[in-house]
Amino acid sequence: MRIAFRILTVRKLIFTAIFLSLIPALLTADWMPVEWMNDPGVRDSIRIEQAGHQTYIDLKDIANTLGIKWLSDSSNRRIRLDTPVQPLIFSVRSPFILAGDELRQIPLPVRMHQDRLLAPLEPLVALLADYYPGEILYDPSRFKLLVTPPRHDLFGLRYDIQPGLTRVIIPAGRLLECKTEELNDQSILLRFPGGRIDTAAFNNKAKAGLIVEVRAEQQAMEARITLIPDSAASFSRFEQITDPPLYCVEFTGQSWGGLDPEAQKRLDDDKIAWALDVVVIDPGHGGKDPGAIGPNKLYERDVVLDVGLRLRKALESKGVRTVMTRDTDVFIPLGRRAKIANDAGGKIFVSLHCNAIPGGNARGMETYFLAPAKTERAVRVAMTENSVIKFEESRDQYQDLTEENYILLTMAQANFARESEELAAIVQQQVCSGLSLRDRGVDQAGFYVLIGASMPSILVEMLFINNKTDTKKLRDRWFRQQMAEYLCGAIIKFLEKSRG
Numbered sequence: 001m002r003i004a005f006r007i008l009t010v011r012k013l014i015f016t017a018i019f020l021s022l023i024p025a026l027l028t029a030d031w032m033p034v035e036w037m038n039d040p041g042v043r044d045s046i047r048i049e050q051a052g053h054q055t056y057i058d059l060k061d062i063a064n065t066l067g068i069k070w071l072s073d074s075s076n077r078r079i080r081l082d083t084p085v086q087p088l089i090f091s092v093r094s095p096f097i098l099a100g101d102e103l104r105q106i107p108l109p110v111r112m113h114q115d116r117l118l119a120p121l122e123p124l125v126a127l128l129a130d131y132y133p134g135e136i137l138y139d140p141s142r143f144k145l146l147v148t149p150p151r152h153d154l155f156g157l158r159y160d161i162q163p164g165l166t167r168v169i170i171p172a173g174r175l176l177e178c179k180t181e182e183l184n185d186q187s188i189l190l191r192f193p194g195g196r197i198d199t200a201a202f203n204n205k206a207k208a209g210l211i212v213e214v215r216a217e218q219q220a221m222e223a224r225i226t227l228i229p230d231s232a233a234s235f236s237r238f239e240q241i242t243d244p245p246l247y248c249v250e251f252t253g254q255s256w257g258g259l260d261p262e263a264q265k266r267l268d269d270d271k272i273a274w275a276l277d278v279v280v281i282d283p284g285h286g287g288k289d290p291g292a293i294g295p296n297k298l299y300e301r302d303v304v305l306d307v308g309l310r311l312r313k314a315l316e317s318k319g320v321r322t323v324m325t326r327d328t329d330v331f332i333p334l335g336r337r338a339k340i341a342n343d344a345g346g347k348i349f350v351s352l353h354c355n356a357i358p359g360g361n362a363r364g365m366e367t368y369f370l371a372p373a374k375t376e377r378a379v380r381v382a383m384t385e386n387s388v389i390k391f392e393e394s395r396d397q398y399q400d401l402t403e404e405n406y407i408l409l410t411m412a413q414a415n416f417a418r419e420s421e422e423l424a425a426i427v428q429q430q431v432c433s434g435l436s437l438r439d440r441g442v443d444q445a446g447f448y449v450l451i452g453a454s455m456p457s458i459l460v461e462m463l464f465i466n467n468k469t470d471t472k473k474l475r476d477r478w479f480r481q482q483m484a485e486y487l488c489g490a491i492i493k494f495l496e497k498s499r500g
């Protein structure tokens with residue numbers, strides 16, 4: 001294990017050295033014409049950068065040119081291009097691109113230059129051609145980018161498959177009205193008046209999850225899609241998102257297709273490539289943000305910092321490297337916490353908090369992972385923790401975590417959903433039984449602090465700071481030490497399990 005690790009480190013160093021040696025070769029910026037094939041009168045251009053013989057292009061620039069939405073993480077080391085076909089996730093220094101469940105590769109890694117993420121032009125265009133519903137081509141002889149915008153409004157669908165649930169996601173090139181009809185056999189007919197559909201792209205779609213067949217039809221006045229689930233499944237929800245235009249149809253049922261083993265392996269390999277053994281400890285709140293306040297001025301910010309420091313000590317004594325988002329009483333914006341975690345190459349992210357509900361009757365421990373909340377209680381906890389953005393100067397970065405936004409904002413973290421849930425379960429079980437705490441269970445909700453972290457992430461609500469029984473424990477130094485030690489034990493258990 002140790003030897004393998006060293007080799008990995010050496011390789012990484014060599015890789016980094018090669019990468020660094022390339023930087024001075026990055027020379028002048030230039031402009032390349034973009035020709036719109038549907039409208040030869042319109043001329044555009046796009047900025048490119050030359051490094052030796054290699055031409056690079058800014059991922060944000062090309063996304064903007066093609067009208068593809070993008071979202072970069074807070075550290076700007078990763079960017080997601082929401083092509084209508086699949087979201088594509090690019091990471092700095094990596095030649096691998098995560099396209100939905102699939103891992104794609106370009107010959108040269110993505111590089112960062114002056115805060116911009118650059119990809120090699122030719123391979124990038126070849127890759128994008130698979131995900132852009134129109135046509136895109138680089139013509140090296142004329143040094144031009146040739147683009148034909150999509151001819152259809154509906155050009156395919158993708159699946160989000162979870163145990164017992166299959167979500168069909170249909171993106172559209174423009175916002176269309178959609179009428180849904182439930183047919184007798186649990187099938188759903190979607191009608192898009194005035195819509196133009198690429199029927200081949202739908203009719204060739206293999207069955208997946210709970211869906212056994214997809215039929216698409218172009219009629220004179222409308223486009224039609226029929227989704228047919230297997231006999232044990234039933235339609236549960238339809239939802240429309242306006243920006244970007246997306247239509248989601250959810251089916252629930254017993255059977256579960258799941259990912260094919262090959263795709264799952266690629267996904268796992270990718271996760272391993274990202275993993276490093278650093279535990280990121282995030283004591284919530286701090287400085288001007290006291291968090292929840294208990295009797296006799298017991299502040300959440302102080303309790304979680306103390307437990308966090310003890311947890312660091314406990315983990316490091318076991319040889320686990322740690323990084324803290326704060327180790328003093330300072331205010332750290334929520335988005336910055338994930339950036340610290342990503343920059344540190346964290347393997348897991350643990351955010352520490354204390355609960356509080358008016359009345360002070362509730363007590364016990366809860367552990368959360370990031371997923372849309374399903375209970376009133378979880379919504380309330382997330383709202384309370386998210387409300388601390390009121391202390392921050394720029395709040396624009398926090399979009400509403402509605403269900404539709406949620407899908408788009410959290411796609412990267414979704415890769416770690418299973419591990420986050422597993423980590424939450426281990427922590428909740430180990431700490432509650434070890435300390436004989438009232439076990440309020442593992443739950444899910446949309447916490448801003450967990451969104452940007454590219455690793456399994458949980459939020460621990462240790463106890464209720466405004467409950468008589470709980471607050472006595474939280475005040476107690478011995479209890480805090482025990483809490484830290486049980487958290488440490490649970491984290492190590494998870495790390496060992498994930499190492500296999």
Ligand SMILES: [Zn+2]
Pocket residue numbers: 284285291292300352353354385
């Ligand atoms: Zn809190």
